Amino acid sequence: MMQLSMLGSPTTSRPVYLNRSEYGSLTRPLAAAGRCRRAVRAVRCSSSSDDGSSSSSNADAGGCKHSSASGNGKKPYPKNENECSKCVEEQQVSDNLRPICGWDAKGLPKNHTSRRGVSNQVQLSTYANSIGRNLGDLTQFLQSEELKGAFGSLHLLPLYPSTGDRGFAPVTYQEVDPELGTWDQVHALGDDYQLCLEYMVNHISPASPQFKDYLQHGADSRFDSMFVKWKEIWPEGAPSAAELEKVRTRKPAPPVIGVELADGSTVPLWNTFGDQQIDINPFSEEGWAFTEASLRSLCEQGRAHLIRLDAFGYVTKKAGTSCFMQSPEVWDLLKRIKRVVKPYGVQLLCEVHEDFKLNIELARHGYWVYDFALPLLMLHALKFKTAEPLRHWLSICPRRQITTLDTHDGMGVDDVAVRSSWPPHHDMYCWYCCVGDWSHMCSATRCPSRRWHSGCLQRTSQPVTRSAAAAGAVHANGHAHCPRLGTF
Secondary structure, three states: OOEEEEEOOOOOOOOOOOOHHHHOOOOOOOHHHHHHHHHHHHOOOOOOOOOOOOOHHHHHOOOOOOOOOOOOOOOOOOOOOOOOOHHHHOOHHHHHHHHHHOEOOOOOEHHHOOOOOOOOOEEEEEOOOOOOOOHHHHHHHHOOHHHOOOOOEEEEOOOOOEOOHHHOOEOOOOOOOOOOOOHHHHHHHHHHOEEEEEEEOOEEOOOOHHHHHHHHHHHHOOOHHHEOEHHHHOOOOOOOHHHHHHOOOOOOOOOEEEEEOOOOOEEEEEOOOOOOOEEEOOOOHHHHHHHHHHHHHHHHOOOOOEEEEEOHHHHOOOOOOOOOOOOOHHHHHHHHHHHHHHHHOOEEEEOOOOOHHHHHHHHHOOOEEEEOOHHHHHHHHHHHOOOHHHHHHHHHOOOOEEEEOOOOOOOOHHHHOOOOOOOOOOOOOOOOOEEOOEEOEEEEEEEOOOOEEEEEEEOOOOOOOHHHHHHOEEOOOOOEEEOOOEEO
């Protein structure tokens, strides 16, 4: 399935970083690139004759220097804002300045090794085989005449070797699944689009070399610490019913899987998602080594502009908690990941379905987030013919976010669910609001068959008061009617 999303807001300009082998250091901004951009602006002339010569007024102002060739037969570089636009037509900048700065004819550094952050463009989010069979078909689709200039960013959902969940059970990040394409094809797409690649922080495939080694050698494996044993979280070997009730899960069964080692013993390991997605511990020595190596591969081989951190909130396993987005561990991990990708100029996109205030906090820390609330708010506005909740959300939502009307996961009601931590008269968004002394509430429930969230509306337990009567009416079936939101 193809999804389209719009990047939320342009970022401020950032230094340009170039390839280590060609320019020495990824952490040294190329000052010449800035001079090149200024020179490009300088050749845009507001007054020049049709034949390319400038007027005398321009010359008096120190104007166009391009009416005569220099001693070596080449026109000199532009030196002020009133230069002749003929230079652009003759590709003076492309022929002379860009090679010096390491820029190609498109204005991008050679091999597309610059990182300019995330800009405000339409993003195509797709699997490599959603449009056609592979990256080759996708490239052909994007290069069609009808789509030229339509997209500025491309989000490639997992394209690595995988054993399940359509790529979200990665075996390795060092390779592209041969059935989907090659790194060269990824690079070619990255030359034309700001590229977003996937990284699953929380889990890895049981077919990975690391997990296979653990199955063979158990506690003696080099990768023993990479996988989360239940006994490490709960010394008793398993959580109590009360503790398990607190844990945020993504399936109807407890988040555990028993794996049989080569010696015949069985070890319960943490398993948040499916049986092809074994949780890893990025806080351990080997877990972090794997995480760092994988991220560097996406930066260097994948040449990503943006890396999407899938399901990263589930990495914090602590007894007595929800085991989701626990502080300060989750913030420490994000900082470590950011330190790895920052020298490449790559930015991070955090995928998290939670209270909207968490996304605001993530954006405040400099991370990109998704506007998962928008799809349901749009549906609400169309259904109930009011844009009040939507308008309120737009007034408080993060500006460092990617807006979207749908994703490969569908719409998460959890992102617009009422939280017990919110004020009793919280007028936020979705299909609830406060009117007088009563309110409509929306809460999130688990939908085991789809392993996702579905919404259920709850009537207020407060008695109907004169303010409620003035605002609307109570129907015989006990459902309330709000003039702003309709009948429930």
